[in-house]
Amino acid sequence: MSKHYASARWEGNLIKGKGSYTLNTSGHNGSLNFSSRFEDDKSSSSPEELIGAAHASCFSMALSHALDQAGFAPFSAETEAEVTLEKKANGFSITSILLKNKTKAEGISNDKFHEIALGAKENCPVSKALKGIDIKLEAVLIT
Amino acid sequence: MSKHYASARWEGNLIKGKGSYTLNTSGHNGSLNFSSRFEDDKSSSSPEELIGAAHASCFSMALSHALDQAGFAPFSAETEAEVTLEKKANGFSITSILLKNKTKAEGISNDKFHEIALGAKENCPVSKALKGIDIKLEAVLIT
Numbered sequence: 453m454s455k456h457y458a459s460a461r462w463e464g465n466l467i468k469g470k471g472s473y474t475l476n477t478s479g480h481n482g483s484l485n486f487s488s489r490f491e492d493d494k495s496s497s498s499p500e501e502l503i504g505a506a507h508a509s510c511f512s513m514a515l516s517h518a519l520d521q522a523g524f525a526p527f528s529a530e531t532e533a534e535v536t537l538e539k540k541a542n543g544f545s546i547t548s549i550l551l552k553n554k555t556k557a558e559g560i561s562n563d564k565f566h567e568i569a570l571g572a573k574e575n576c577p578v579s580k581a582l583k584g585i586d587i588k589l590e591a592v593l594i595t
Numbered sequence: 596m597s598k599h600y601a602s603a604r605w606e607g608n609l610i611k612g613k614g615s616y617t618l619n620t621s622g623h624n625g626s627l628n629f630s631s632r633f634e635d636d637k638s639s640s641s642p643e644e645l646i647g648a649a650h651a652s653c654f655s656m657a658l659s660h661a662l663d664q665a666g667f668a669p670f671s672a673e674t675e676a677e678v679t680l681e682k683k684a685n686g687f688s689i690t691s692i693l694l695k696n697k698t699k700a701e702g703i704s705n706d707k708f709h710e711i712a713l714g715a716k717e718n719c720p721v722s723k724a725l726k727g728i729d730i731k732l733e734a735v736l737i738t
Contacts, residue, residue, distance in 0.1 A: 453681045453682070454632065456678040457644065457678075458644050458645070458651055459651050459676065460651035460676075461655060461673045462652075462655040462659045464659070464670075464671075465660065465663040469659060471652065475640055477631065477644060478640060480623055482621055482648075484652055494619070496621075499648075499720070499721050500597070501600065502648045503721065503724065504600060505645045506643070508602050508603035509614065511603075512603045513605050513632075516609055516612060520609065526607070526608070528604060528607075530602065530605075531604075534598055534599075535598065536598055538596045542718070543720075545720055546720050546721070580688055581728050582726075582727065584725065
């Protein structure tokens with residue numbers, strides 16, 4: 453079992469207020485604001501960007517591990533996460549995450565790679581936690 | 596609707612490999628390694644730390660908004676997230692998140708504050724996404 457810590461602070465109301473988060477291991481402190489989260493401004497981070505980083509990281513690690521376990525030592529697994537936040541009847545919801553992956557590995561067929569990639573998408577800890585979200589995967593094998 | 600982007604890269608196998616993630620808005624680049632995620636080393640970040648930052652941020656924003664909507668203008672909402680990763684029968688899983696919140700607001704009773712805080716815990720977009728996790732809340736009102 454391992455435990456992981458982070459914190460955040462918001463001042464004022466949602467629209468005019470401001471906030472920040474801190475990652476405990478590095479001390480990295482990022483800013484948060486309304487328009488970067490709900491509108492088109494991208495000057496600050498957002499919970500959704502952090503979820504994207506968590507999912508891209510988790511999937512890259514899980515896929516590398518699954519390939520290694522299956523005997524196909526991976527060189528690298530790169531993943532971009534696109535997280536969509538939408539206004540629904542019950543308020544704002546994270547409706548989908550698209551994982552776009554490029555993996556370099558040798559000695560594996562395309563079919564076997566996609567089978568293993570699908571398994572990593574289903575079974576990585578962040579995917580299992582994000583039960584409320586539609587998760588899509590586009591994975592490309594580079595040999 | 597808004598979209599949010601982040602990426603990650605892992606090189607090598609899970610135990611001996613190394614990785615990093617990037618947040619697109621700030622360009623912040625953090626490192627990832629096996630032992631910081633699954634063991635006690637805390638030199639690097641982890642998907643779980645990023646999930647904690649996302650949840651602490653989302654809850655702080657949601658609680659501030661809910662208090663404001665109910666007529667109790669909040670001064671600040673600070674939240675720490677403790678994320679637990681455990682080995683289960685089906686592999687590693689994020690089993691629980693504990694949100695520890697301290698909120699400064701005026702003119703609100705303790706009971707009303709806790710009612711609003713519980714609603715924010717249930718309804719913030721990150722809580723709704725994390726359907727696979729047991730989410731706990733300890734909230735304290737500072738007047």
